[in-house]
Amino acid sequence: MSAGVSTLRTARAEGAATDPAAMTGAEAAAQIARGALSVEELARAALARTDRLEPMVRAFSWLDRDRILRRAREADKPRAGKGPRGGLHGLMLAVKDMIDTADMPTQHNSPLYIDHRPGQDAAVVAICRAEEALIVGKADTHEFASGGRLAASRNPHDLAHTPGGSSSGSGAAIAAGFAHLALGTQTGGSVLRPASFCGIFGMKPTWGTVSQEGAKLYAVSLDTMGWYGRSVGDLALMAQATRAVRRPVKPRKTLRGTRIGLCRTPWWETGSDAMKAATERAAVLLRDAGATVVDFDLPEGFEQLNDMQNKVMRGEGRAAFLADYLRHGTRLHQDFRDRVEDADAIGWEGLRRAQDFCAACRPRFDAAMQGWDALLVPGALGAAPRDLTTTGDPMFQRAWTALHVPCIGLPGFADANGMPLGVQLIGPRHADAELLELAAAAARALGAAAVNPVDPTEPRP
Amino acid sequence: MSAGVSTLRTARAEGAATDPAAMTGAEAAAQIARGALSVEELARAALARTDRLEPMVRAFSWLDRDRILRRAREADKPRAGKGPRGGLHGLMLAVKDMIDTADMPTQHNSPLYIDHRPGQDAAVVAICRAEEALIVGKADTHEFASGGRLAASRNPHDLAHTPGGSSSGSGAAIAAGFAHLALGTQTGGSVLRPASFCGIFGMKPTWGTVSQEGAKLYAVSLDTMGWYGRSVGDLALMAQATRAVRRPVKPRKTLRGTRIGLCRTPWWETGSDAMKAATERAAVLLRDAGATVVDFDLPEGFEQLNDMQNKVMRGEGRAAFLADYLRHGTRLHQDFRDRVEDADAIGWEGLRRAQDFCAACRPRFDAAMQGWDALLVPGALGAAPRDLTTTGDPMFQRAWTALHVPCIGLPGFADANGMPLGVQLIGPRHADAELLELAAAAARALGAAAVNPVDPTEPRP
Numbered sequence: 037m038s039a040g041v042s043t044l045r046t047a048r049a050e051g052a053a054t055d056p057a058a059m060t061g062a063e064a065a066a067q068i069a070r071g072a073l074s075v076e077e078l079a080r081a082a083l084a085r086t087d088r089l090e091p092m093v094r095a096f097s098w099l100d101r102d103r104i105l106r107r108a109r110e111a112d113k114p115r116a117g118k119g120p121r122g123g124l125h126g127l128m129l130a131v132k133d134m135i136d137t138a139d140m141p142t143q144h145n146s147p148l149y150i151d152h153r154p155g156q157d158a159a160v161v162a163i164c165r166a167e168e169a170l171i172v173g174k175a176d177t178h179e180f181a182s183g184g185r186l187a188a189s190r191n192p193h194d195l196a197h198t199p200g201g202s203s204s205g206s207g208a209a210i211a212a213g214f215a216h217l218a219l220g221t222q223t224g225g226s227v228l229r230p231a232s233f234c235g236i237f238g239m240k241p242t243w244g245t246v247s248q249e250g251a252k253l254y255a256v257s258l259d260t261m262g263w264y265g266r267s268v269g270d271l272a273l274m275a276q277a278t279r280a281v282r283r284p285v286k287p288r289k290t291l292r293g294t295r296i297g298l299c300r301t302p303w304w305e306t307g308s309d310a311m312k313a314a315t316e317r318a319a320v321l322l323r324d325a326g327a328t329v330v331d332f333d334l335p336e337g338f339e340q341l342n343d344m345q346n347k348v349m350r351g352e353g354r355a356a357f358l359a360d361y362l363r364h365g366t367r368l369h370q371d372f373r374d375r376v377e378d379a380d381a382i383g384w385e386g387l388r389r390a391q392d393f394c395a396a397c398r399p400r401f402d403a404a405m406q407g408w409d410a411l412l413v414p415g416a417l418g419a420a421p422r423d424l425t426t427t428g429d430p431m432f433q434r435a436w437t438a439l440h441v442p443c444i445g446l447p448g449f450a451d452a453n454g455m456p457l458g459v460q461l462i463g464p465r466h467a468d469a470e471l472l473e474l475a476a477a478a479a480r481a482l483g484a485a486a487v488n489p490v491d492p493t494e495p496r497p
Numbered sequence: 498m499s500a501g502v503s504t505l506r507t508a509r510a511e512g513a514a515t516d517p518a519a520m521t522g523a524e525a526a527a528q529i530a531r532g533a534l535s536v537e538e539l540a541r542a543a544l545a546r547t548d549r550l551e552p553m554v555r556a557f558s559w560l561d562r563d564r565i566l567r568r569a570r571e572a573d574k575p576r577a578g579k580g581p582r583g584g585l586h587g588l589m590l591a592v593k594d595m596i597d598t599a600d601m602p603t604q605h606n607s608p609l610y611i612d613h614r615p616g617q618d619a620a621v622v623a624i625c626r627a628e629e630a631l632i633v634g635k636a637d638t639h640e641f642a643s644g645g646r647l648a649a650s651r652n653p654h655d656l657a658h659t660p661g662g663s664s665s666g667s668g669a670a671i672a673a674g675f676a677h678l679a680l681g682t683q684t685g686g687s688v689l690r691p692a693s694f695c696g697i698f699g700m701k702p703t704w705g706t707v708s709q710e711g712a713k714l715y716a717v718s719l720d721t722m723g724w725y726g727r728s729v730g731d732l733a734l735m736a737q738a739t740r741a742v743r744r745p746v747k748p749r750k751t752l753r754g755t756r757i758g759l760c761r762t763p764w765w766e767t768g769s770d771a772m773k774a775a776t777e778r779a780a781v782l783l784r785d786a787g788a789t790v791v792d793f794d795l796p797e798g799f800e801q802l803n804d805m806q807n808k809v810m811r812g813e814g815r816a817a818f819l820a821d822y823l824r825h826g827t828r829l830h831q832d833f834r835d836r837v838e839d840a841d842a843i844g845w846e847g848l849r850r851a852q853d854f855c856a857a858c859r860p861r862f863d864a865a866m867q868g869w870d871a872l873l874v875p876g877a878l879g880a881a882p883r884d885l886t887t888t889g890d891p892m893f894q895r896a897w898t899a900l901h902v903p904c905i906g907l908p909g910f911a912d913a914n915g916m917p918l919g920v921q922l923i924g925p926r927h928a929d930a931e932l933l934e935l936a937a938a939a940a941r942a943l944g945a946a947a948v949n950p951v952d953p954t955e956p957r958p
Binding site for chain 1: 613614615616617618620621623624627628705706707708709710713714717718739740813815816817819820821823824837839845846848849852853856857859860863926927
């Protein structure tokens, strides 16, 4: 490949794993269903990795390994007469630590919420429990998922690099094999950016299809629940469990007959050479696999979407932090006081214009997508920065969040340093099932139908 | 007046109350500030009414009178060196029982949430506590503020009549003088309809200006926090405390120079004769007081807004009840199972069209409001139905909720049976302060700058 872009070293085919520690959630679920693997074995394999690597990776803000084993053993007990197992039975799930859990703290990585214990699960957590996921712990997050204190998590591919954010620990936990599935949230780029940086699969479903109740709200017209896994099958399991999709996902066997727009976006030139090369390479691979891949330009005016998304986020964010502002004053991090005080001077009119602009773009995007199955876009600006004081830039995520459309992050590439480079597939609103079905075939075409967990190496000198 | 419409018997001028039990929140705050009234006296006066009348009115789903007195005495203690009192200091606040309170149950009027205790306050509750409101209890609500089981609350003007809903107990508590202020929510018409039915003042601010965090979410693009009081001054206190307005509210001294559109709306003919007469009478009174009041027609296509709002509400509501659906199955009321299962067959496309339609109308409404200070519209379809199995119809509220605009409900009229008839003032988005300032003068012009609490009478035979 060009510009020093190569295949991601953790990429593999699906169904190839025999080691429980390497299985994707979907692979493990199949093994458990046929009685070839117990939930306890699966949990022990993940816990062994966690025991060994978590001190370096720091994905979790809260973890109780003994409880995980007790629950795993409980999950293996026969359940006479209780009907079929839940869709996430036995799979280990990490929950971003700004989503409430009734039986674990929810600390938001904020000094103001140390050992904070809400008395109830967030809606999505209750849903995952009802589907029998094994919730393993709370994944570290950028403070309140929006600013302030960075997560302590590091990129398992190279610990000197950020895993991205704000869903930092969620991405890291999946990449390192500490859990099969992880919940994140996206208001700007906080699910899909870590997916690209950490070389894993990520999904942001259509806005509004999964309840935000019990998660820290930031900008209500943008906030979207999302998730990670190590294959499209994992993403589909979560999409089905949460009813983001309302029919079974039937992965496409081939890309023949599909029409994919290569959308460099107005921000293409800000991307690194390696990311551009990875995106162009992905287009070639998809075309080789039978898809029609043709250049696609966003409709006129869409180049303003990043700026408009930012205004909506900060403008709606004024309401999000007022309670803590009044309660804690200057103990609240400046970033959040700035939101309350409208330090960016967005103003009400600026907010309205931005909200109305984003809203008007949504039906225009759907119309532009007539005849197209998906867009192929860069996964992020580049590989994860070698810098633990940043989470990177959501330049290639903001617009899709504002458009409310489903996004799937596929791994497969790496730069000259072996750091992951992913791509995104974007669909029209509510075409989440179709997008998953196409993404399954696309992932195979990219040579990364699944990824193995990665063992962190010491940072390069 | 015509059609048997008269002045509401509880209507009065502001500043006229000497009995603490009759004072508005704003009047009481002024008395407390000058040292003429203690918080404990004020609380005892309200509690005396509650002790006597709550068994009939049933506004509360949870109430702890002894705690109220302890907190009132605490509020009267000197606070050397602690800075100015909060904006709601000493005022009694009821909280709709689908908004979380850390120290009181949040039961949603659902059999699935009996004695449910979240471990944290909702954002708006935390804000009101920071502003030193005295939270007196939880106001009964339609189940999950959206369907299922009706609140047990009755209309204090006549106990055989509904107080409206879903903020049933909040409206009843204010009308009966059990609290000075009450929190409600509106996704369809659930703040402003009870305001009209109960002869009190209500406000739904611009969408997104007050956090919904910690309230039951229903349709995220519609859900709006709101409140009640017995004067515009009370509404302004809440608007300032929640920062729905970001500058001090300076009530207009006169309506001269204002331009108000009499907007009968496309639903005018469904209104009762009495409501039509009250609205027309309000137009005359505002004109007599110096406002220019001219007929105003909504832009073309707006007649679809009610239907579109309903589709957005039900379509977005699909995500709202999934957790309880999975956890509780058929123990969850059919209304909520219907939402999850899309029993209305709205579908994703129907939802998108409705969302996009409502969004497109918002800037069009703002443009149409250029040169107008407010619209005058009916308060509700008619007076409160004499029927405790319904909360009435949100026909005259839905559109404004969908448009995200601020709404203020003003009382002042009554039908031939003495049942209240109110009107609404509607402003453009984010003009909440201006709307309050105009509403203060409008309320005076309607002869109802404030209302007294009402003593419930036994139902008419």
